[in-house]
Amino acid sequence: MPDKIDEIRLEWYRNNIQIAANLSNFALKTLVTLNSGAIVVLLTFIGNAATQSRFLVSASALKDAIFSYILGLIFVFLLIAVAYVNSMIMTPYDARKGLSDKIALPIYVIGAFMSLAAFVFGTLKVANSISIQ
Secondary structure, eight states: OOOHHHHHHHHEEEEEEHHHHHHHHHHHHHHHHHHHHHHHHHHIIIIHHHHHHEEEOOOHHHHHHHHHHHHHHHHHHHHHHHHHHHHOOOOOOSSOOOHHHHHHHHHHHHHHHHHHHHHHHHHHHHHHHHHEE
């Protein structure tokens, strides 16, 4: 009977790991889409709006916002690289260990929030610099 309980616990643990991995992938894809999409929007719609409407956005605000979005993308790609290297280092067959969860999880969470903060900063920077001609 203990074997069946251990098997159920192992299956539950595997499902939780798979759910966490799927949610992490979704979060990283979302951050890449937000930051890269914001760059595309700034370069296309703001440029067209400047020639066809009364709204103006300062060039320094655009530059700061694009730099912020690029920084957000850098955070995401660094997180992907750290997660990949960590997963390649970890193996159950020898003494090599990856980052412990006490170190890896805060790195992942802080990096994701930094990427999101870069997106919010860039968006607020542009929104606060919009003026009417």
